[in-house]
Amino acid sequence: MSEQPSLIELALLELLASKRSLSLEEVSSELGLERGEVLEAFEKLSRNYMVKLEGGRISWFNGDNPSLFKPWGWMTHYKVVAGSTMVAARFLNPWSIVVAEYQLSGRGRFGKNWVSNLGGLWVTYKLRASPRAASISSIAIPLAVVEALEKNSNVVFNVKWPNDITFKGKKIAGVLLEAESIGEDIILYAGLGVNVNNEPPLDTATSLKSIIGELTPRNKILSIITSLVSRIEHYARRSENIIREYTSRLETLGRRVVVESEEGQLEGVVEDVDEQGRIVLKTDKGLMSLEPYKARSLRYVD
Amino acid sequence: MSEQPSLIELALLELLASKRSLSLEEVSSELGLERGEVLEAFEKLSRNYMVKLEGGRISWFNGDNPSLFKPWGWMTHYKVVAGSTMVAARFLNPWSIVVAEYQLSGRGRFGKNWVSNLGGLWVTYKLRASPRAASISSIAIPLAVVEALEKNSNVVFNVKWPNDITFKGKKIAGVLLEAESIGEDIILYAGLGVNVNNEPPLDTATSLKSIIGELTPRNKILSIITSLVSRIEHYARRSENIIREYTSRLETLGRRVVVESEEGQLEGVVEDVDEQGRIVLKTDKGLMSLEPYKARSLRYVD
Incomplete structure (x- = not known):
């Protein structure tokens, strides 16, 4: 049930993002809506946003309004509706963050469609990184999402290699990494989709709201992730902790898996993961190492 | 087929309304759309808007962008999406004009739904008028629409009592009048829906685009209507011309009709119309006069 949000909800969100607080009459006037229509739209929004009527x-609670999120050292671009934050970021300078409330064609890995409904966090970080930092990002960035989620709940999250964050086997977030070379450096695009206050439309997914039973101010999550992403070079220089943390959360470790990759299907037991996010698979034909960006999908077979 | 416009088209329109001219790269960046998606949305918009790619x-051609329409003596309010321009006007001061590109719940007479798709002119005038001017408005305002349409084509339009403008029997525009008393004066809401460059979804409707085979800059139509509405007091003082003009366009005159009104159904032949827009109906029970605002619908039976 991947229903498109109503134009009324989107228009009200747009208005709240720019004005933050309005009387019911102002909303009626701005949007040309009867009082009852405004109340109905408010009621719907309040399921996924920290908005109040008083x-x-x-x-709209500032802490949940990403248009107010202005971290030091980054340019932020907020859109209620965007095609995809990954595409929007392509035209911006490094050290840009694009956040959208709703993506028309949110992209997952390998062009899979990613459902980004209202109340989630759909964000792309564009940054310039050393090759070493870029390569550790495939473990550091999922870990940053895990940390942000754990600091906003009292539960533990796992990583399903290569790019999913899970809770009790259900997906709560996904990471999409893309890179371009620029001289000796890398321009890195880190796209994150985090089910925070939305209702993900799939049975195989969950959201922070479903887990903790309340809404979380998304800027708290954004700021934790952003400060970790900002320190990516630092983490690249002392990667042991990161790898240890990542490994401790890696539900995929020790499991028998089938991985679909560009080069075909591979089956084996996951033995290890290295600082570039590659897994070592024990297969019938011996040990094989697999790059995270080559894995189209991973399925457990045990 | 009253299809909702795509979010991409609406977002592009919003962008063009505020920026007027953008490179394809700027659109891609602003909306997070691939070049191909931008071109596709542009192509769709260009069927109903005077936009060009060069x-x-x-x-967007200034003359077709109502956000640039700023007539003397009026406050203008432009919205890409609105619930209804009639509702938006309710909260504004008299001498306000509200224009929307798309109405979620455009209201016709007696709460009937009015389909307002992209490329039409959906506008509400809110003004303060003397009782006499208010009462002549039910003939003067439809006539203003006729005049604006005729000045932008070389064809003749008719009025179907009480509030429709027609071409060869098909509806091209509708007028919705509402009034409130304020002391001795009247606050008048004149809602107009004019099928200019849109494709009306009903067989019983047409548009200026279908008739003349090209797009018309909508601000030309707006400015003719606005200058006539601005002079409503003047017309109220010398109503003979108005009535003569209106009568000459009144296709309903001399026809046998069935009118549904608040007081039930009436059948008869339309004999006359007066300066308050009332028709005189010759029925089996003699002559009866009918107020325009009481007529729910009118159907020809000859």
Whole structure:
């Protein structure tokens, strides 16, 4: 059930993003909606956004309004609707963050469609990184998402190699990494989709809201992830901790898996992971190493 | 086929309304769309809007961009999406004009739904008028629409009492009048829906584009209508011309009709129309006069 949000909800969100607080009459006037229509749209939005109606005024809690998120050292670009934050980022300078409330054609890995409904966090970081930092990003960035989720709940999350964050086997977030060379450096695009306050439309997915039973101010999650991404060079120089942390969360370790990759299907038991995010697979034909960006999908067979 | 416009088309329109001219790269970046997606959305918009793509830049012809329409003596409010321009106007001061590109719940007479798809002119005038001017408005405002349409084509349009403008029996525009008293004056809401460059989804409707085979800059139509509405008090003082003009366009005159009104059904032949827009119906029970605002629908039976 990947329903498109109503134009009324999107218009109200756009208005709240720019004005933060409005009387019901102002909303009626701005959007040309009857009071009842405004209340209905507010009620729907309030399931996925930290908005409140008090004394005849609708407001959006600053901490949940990503248009107000302005981390030091980054240019931020907020859009209620975007085709894809990955595409929007392509035209921006490094050290840009693009956040959208709704993506028309959110991209997952290998062009798979990614459902990005209202209340989630759909963001792309574009940064310039050393090759070493770029290569550790495939473990450091999923870990940054895990850390942000854990600091906002009292549960433990896992990583399903290569790019999914899970809770009890259900997907809560995904990471999409793309890279371009520029001289000796890498321009890195890290696209994150985190099911925070949305209702993911798939049975195989969950959201922070479903797990903890309440809404989380998304800027808290954004700021934790952003500060970790900002320190990627630092982590690249002392990667042991990162790898240890990542490995401790890697549910895929020790499991028998089938991986679909560009070069075909591989079956084996996951023995290890290295600092570039490659897994070592024990197959019938011996040990094989697999790059994270080559894996189209991973399925457990045990 | 009253298809909702795509979010991409609406987003592109919003962008063009505020920026007027953008390179394809700027559109891609702003909307997070691939070049191909931008071109596809442009192509769709160009069927209903005077937009052009030249030298890698998309622009919207000023004369077709109602956000640039700023007539003297009026406050203008432009919205790409609105619930209804009638509702938006309710909260504004008199001498306001609200224009929307798309109405979610455009209202026709008696709460009937009015389909307002992209490329039409959906506008509400809110003005303060003397009782006499308010009462002549039910003939003067339809006539203003006729005049604007005729000045932008070389064909003749008719009025189907009480509030439709027609061409060869097909509806091209509709007028919705609502009034509130304020002391001795009237606050008048004149809602107009004019099928200019849109494709009306009904067989019983047509548009200026279908008739003349090309797009018309909508601000030309807006400015003719606005200048006539601005002079409503003047017309109220010398109503003979208005009535003569209106009568000459009134296709309903002399026809046998069935009118559904608040008081039930009436059948008869339309004998006359007066300066308050009332028709005189010759029925089996004698002559009866009918107020325009009481008529729910009118059907020809000859």
